[in-house]
Amino acid sequence: xxSKRLKILRENCGYTQQQIADALNIxxxxxxxxxxxxxxxxxxxxVKLAKIFNVSYSDILDDETPNSSVRDPLMKSMGRYxxxxxxxxxxxxxxEKRLIIYFRLxxxxxxxxxxxxxHDLLGHDxxxxxxxxxxxxxxxxKPDNSADKKD
Numbered sequence: 001x002x003s004k005r006l007k008i009l010r011e012n013c014g015y016t017q018q019q020i021a022d023a024l025n026i027x028x029x030x031x032x033x034x035x036x037x038x039x040x041x042x043x044x045x046x047v048k049l050a051k052i053f054n055v056s057y058s059d060i061l062d063d064e065t066p067n068s069s070v071r072d073p074l075m076k077s078m079g080r081y082x083x084x085x086x087x088x089x090x091x092x093x094x095x096e097k098r099l100i101i102y103f104r105l106x107x108x109x110x111x112x113x114x115x116x117x118x119h120d121l122l123g124h125d126x127x128x129x130x131x132x133x134x135x136x137x138x139x140x141x142k143p144d145n146s147a148d149k150k151d
Contacts, residue, residue, distance in 0.1 A: 003037035005060055009053040010035070015097055023101040024048055051104040 021031040033039040050057045
């Protein structure tokens, strides 16, 4: 049943009804109606919900018993990569969860731009450039003082 799936997905991802309602740009009571079966989301909301919960549309709409990815969408991928700290994803702050919701709703190109912005904010590009300069000097066996030379 769709309403039960939505509740399971939301709870397994650690989101509140309000967070999902905000992402869908609807009232919390409307989202509550989705979970109680009083109303059903339209196709546009289902597309967004699939992105938010990181599942396929069929995982949300399928009438059969929910599979493991619906019961716990995060654990499927974390088992492969997460190691002993895999469960820490459930300890995200409200702000981090909100960021993940918005990230999943973005088109692929905008996601890449957001990652680039975060990368720049962390100064990773600058660190990489400094490391490359140091390697240039090391390759010659002496520091690279070319910037210090006067013409």
